[in-house]
Amino acid sequence: MIEIDGSKLTTKATYQVATKEELVKISKIAEIRLKKCRKALDHIIKNQRFPIYGATTGLGALQKSDIPLEKAKLFQRNLIKSHAVGVGDFLSEEETRAVELVLANSFLKGYSGVNVGTVETIISMLNKKIYPLILEKGSVGASGDLQPLANLALVIIGEGEAFLGNKRISGAEALKKAGLQPIELDVKEGLSLINSTAVMSAIGALTIHYAKWLSKTAEIATAMSLESFKGSLEAFDDRIHLAKPHEGQIECAKNIKRLVAGSELVSPRSTVQDPYSFRCSPQVIGACLDAIGYAEKVVEIEINSTTDNPLIIAETHEVLRGGNFHGEAIAIAMDLLGIALAEIGNVSERRTAKLLDTNVNRDLPTFLIEEDPGFNHGLMVSQYTAAALVSENKILAHPASVDSIPTSATQEDHVSMGTIAARKARMILDNVEKVIAIELLCATQALGFRKKSRFGTGTRVALNVIRSRFKELKQDRVLYPDIVRIQKLIHHGILVEKVEEKIGKLD
Numbered sequence: 001m002i003e004i005d006g007s008k009l010t011t012k013a014t015y016q017v018a019t020k021e022e023l024v025k026i027s028k029i030a031e032i033r034l035k036k037c038r039k040a041l042d043h044i045i046k047n048q049r050f051p052i053y054g055a056t057t058g059l060g061a062l063q064k065s066d067i068p069l070e071k072a073k074l075f076q077r078n079l080i081k082s083h084a085v086g087v088g089d090f091l092s093e094e095e096t097r098a099v100e101l102v103l104a105n106s107f108l109k110g111y112s113g114v115n116v117g118t119v120e121t122i123i124s125m126l127n128k129k130i131y132p133l134i135l136e137k138g139s140v141g142a143s144g145d146l147q148p149l150a151n152l153a154l155v156i157i158g159e160g161e162a163f164l165g166n167k168r169i170s171g172a173e174a175l176k177k178a179g180l181q182p183i184e185l186d187v188k189e190g191l192s193l194i195n196s197t198a199v200m201s202a203i204g205a206l207t208i209h210y211a212k213w214l215s216k217t218a219e220i221a222t223a224m225s226l227e228s229f230k231g232s233l234e235a236f237d238d239r240i241h242l243a244k245p246h247e248g249q250i251e252c253a254k255n256i257k258r259l260v261a262g263s264e265l266v267s268p269r270s271t272v273q274d275p276y277s278f279r280c281s282p283q284v285i286g287a288c289l290d291a292i293g294y295a296e297k298v299v300e301i302e303i304n305s306t307t308d309n310p311l312i313i314a315e316t317h318e319v320l321r322g323g324n325f326h327g328e329a330i331a332i333a334m335d336l337l338g339i340a341l342a343e344i345g346n347v348s349e350r351r352t353a354k355l356l357d358t359n360v361n362r363d364l365p366t367f368l369i370e371e372d373p374g375f376n377h378g379l380m381v382s383q384y385t386a387a388a389l390v391s392e393n394k395i396l397a398h399p400a401s402v403d404s405i406p407t408s409a410t411q412e413d414h415v416s417m418g419t420i421a422a423r424k425a426r427m428i429l430d431n432v433e434k435v436i437a438i439e440l441l442c443a444t445q446a447l448g449f450r451k452k453s454r455f456g457t458g459t460r461v462a463l464n465v466i467r468s469r470f471k472e473l474k475q476d477r478v479l480y481p482d483i484v485r486i487q488k489l490i491h492h493g494i495l496v497e498k499v500e501e502k503i504g505k506l507d
Contacts, residue, residue, distance in 0.1 A: 004101070005030040006108030009303050011296055014202065015209040018098040023127050026108065026119060033110030033314075034119060038186075040314035041113035045069070045187055052319055053310050054079075054191035060143075060408030069187075076190030077157055083150035083194055084160065086135030091148070091199075093131055093163070098202035099152065100126040102303050103193070111311040112192040118183050121156055128178040130155065131163040132171065134199070136423060140407060141327035141416030144307060145199035148419070153193040158182025197307045197327045203422040204299045204334050207429055211292050211341060213493040214433060215285065216506045218344045219252060220499055221439045222281045223259035224459050225351040228446035230362050232270030233257065235279040248293070249286030251507035256281065258503055259458035265450055275360070277350035284347045291340035298333035327418030331401035334421035338428045342393040345432035349386040352439045355446050356383055368445045369473060376476045379442050382483075386438045389431040396424045396431075437486035440466055440495075441479070448472050458503045465489065465498050 002013055005027035016022045044052065048069075051057045056072060058065035059079065067075045091099065104122040107114045125132075132155040138147035154160025155171035162174040175182055183189075225231075236253045260266050273279060310321045356379060358366045369378025400417040407415060444466045447455065455463060469485040489495040500506060 001025055003027050004105045004108060006033075006105055006110075006306075007304050009102070009105050010300060011205040011208050011303075014098050014101060014205040014303065017101050017126070018094040018202075018206060021097075021129070024101060024104070024123050026104075026116075026123060030108035030110070031116055034107065034114065034116045037110040037113050037312050037314045038115050040317050041188065041312045044312075044317055044319060045072075050319070052188065053321055054195070055188040059191070060411045063411070072187045073185060076185040076187065080150050080153045080157065080185075080190045080194065081159070083146050084154055086138035086147040086151060088135055088137035091134040091136050091203075095203055095206065096131040096134055097126060098206055099134065099148075099198050102202045102205070103149065103152070103196055103198035105303060106196050106198060106305065106307050107192065109306045110314060111306040112308040113188050113312045114192050115186055115189065118156070118185070118189055118193075121180060121183050124178070124180055125155065128180070129164065130174045130178055130180075133161045133163065133168070136419075139199060139419035140405065141197070141200060141331055141418035141420070142323075142325060142412060142414070143309065144194065144196045144325035144327065145419055146194045148199045149194040149196060153190065156183050156193065157185060192308050195308050195325050197302060197325065197330055197418065200327050200330045200334070200418040200422040201299060201302045203419070203426055204295070204330055204337070205303060207334075207337065207422065207426045208292060208296045208299055210429055210491060211337065212296075213496055214341070214429065214436065214490060215289055215292060215344065216255075216496045217436055217440075217490045218285055218348060219255045219506060220259060220458065220462050220495060221348060221436050221443060222278070222285065222351065223256045223456060224443035224447065224462060225355060225439060226256070226278055227260055227263055227265040227456060227459055228355055228364070228443050228450065229274070229278060229351075230265050230267070231274045231278045232268070233260070233266050234269050235274065236282065241282060244283075246286055246290060248289030249282045252286040252289060253282035255506045258506070259462075259499070260456035261458070261503075262454060263456035263459065264454045266456075275350070275354055277347050277354060281347065284343060288340035288344050291336050295333040295337040295340075298329050302330055327416040328401065331416040331418035331421045334418065334425045335399035335401045338421065338425040339397045339399075341425065341428045341432050342390070342397040345386075345390045345393055345428075345435040348432070348435050348439045349383070349390045352383050352386055352442050355442045356380060361446075364446050364449055368442060368449075369476075370449070371474055378473060378476070379445060379479070382438045382441065382479060385483075386435045389435050393428050393431050396428050400424060433487045433490045434483060436490055437483050440486050441470055441482060444470055445473055458499050461499050461502045462495060465495055
């Protein structure tokens with residue numbers, strides 16, 4: 001059971017809830033804050049001291065329209081239905097679970113005026129595996145993730161659709177089967193449910209968790225390729241990296257040295273400098289590690305924030321109108337994450353190309369196939385696939401955050417496109433996992449021609465794990481099933497875990 005209080009949620013905990021189906025509960029302190037804030041909002045509404053945006057007024061360009069108090073609750077229901085206009089595919093089950101978690105957590109600081117029962121319904125949906133059908137396209141990232149979150153909110157009020165037990169059913173039926181009742185929304189609750197960055201933040205949190213595994217796997221692949229290439233360790237000397245002390249660069253160089261420790265294939269010094277894709281791997285992967293770290297910091301702040309508007313200050317009975325729904329911080333972080341992941345793929349594809357090129361690969365057979373070259377093509381075309389993926393990533397890595405299309409009759413005149421940035425980062429991650437999988441296949445095949453030598457402590461473990469899924473290539477065969485199997489090792493962190501069991505945690 002994971003307890004949430006609005007302040008301590010991590011990307012790791014988000015991953016656990018999303019993929020391991022950990023149960024969630026609200027802390028007692030957070031529950032008190034929710035009740036206190038709602039009581040203050042009810043007092044403000046009762047005394048009618050001033051209009052409250054989204055509660056007693058319309059939204060966006062309609063903010064000057066007054067909503068009569070007798071229609072205020074119906075208005076909350078109406079705005080959810082009017083905003084459910086997303087398109088495209090549905091978010092995956094794990095993404096939907098992450099969204100439910102992040103949305104619930106965003107209310108727990110006690111600034112939104114949402115009732116305890118409404119937050120408890122979201123948590124109950126999560127714990128009982130009710131997954132609203134959230135359409136992934138339609139959010140411009142301000143005011144928050146309006147369209148996708150409206151799909152989630154529909155189920156809360158007994159409308160829309162959801163998956164329950166892998167069956168697509170109506171929201172009302174899903175609640176009934178799970179023993180839950182639809183919520184009659186109170187004043188402002190509908191706006192709070194959709195006026196959030198929960199979708200972009202949830203996708204971002206999961207992508208970062210997988211990116212951390214991917215970056216470690218990239219270091220393992222680099223170490224294996226370095227051995228295959230009979231490369232030099234000179235470029236990984238601590239003194240070089242302390243002279244340019246970027247944290248990620250220093251960590252990457254240390255990790256690769258640990259992975260190849262004890263290897264007979266790498267030389268401590270070399271009279272010939274290795275290609276950049278080998279020699280500069282700490283500088284490239286290290287910079288990407290730093291970018292992933294920055295993105296994680298931003299996301300963890302966001303998933304522990306109130307991303308609503310307006311905010312209710314319970315102590316002073318104030319209503320503050322601002323812009324915490326704006327997803328710019330996430331948008332920039334996700335664009336940076338996408339660029340970093342794309343670069344990990346770019347440098348991996350170059351190492352793959354070097355291993356397959358007899359002009360430079362230091363006595364390895366053509367396209368890593370020894371028998372009947374020409375008749376057999378070996379791993380030649382695997383590099384084509386890697387090239388296609390990194391080329392696609394160059395398009396996907398174009399930043400979404402630099403774009404803005406005004407909405408709501410230009411009242412909302414600058415938007416973040418943060419959800420697009422998060423989805424693009426997720427797509428790039430998937431592509432790069434495949435690119436690294438291809439490098440691992442090539443390095444494993446190459447090391448098969450070096451089997452009389454002693455391998456590194458870490459690379460030997462990785463080689464054995466991959467070999468259990470990838471049979472040595474002696475004759476041409478269909479290779480895409482091998483790529484799929486190795487990608488699973490990367491995506492689920494299996495390869496990293498096996499290596500770390502032997503050599504300890506990679507930095």
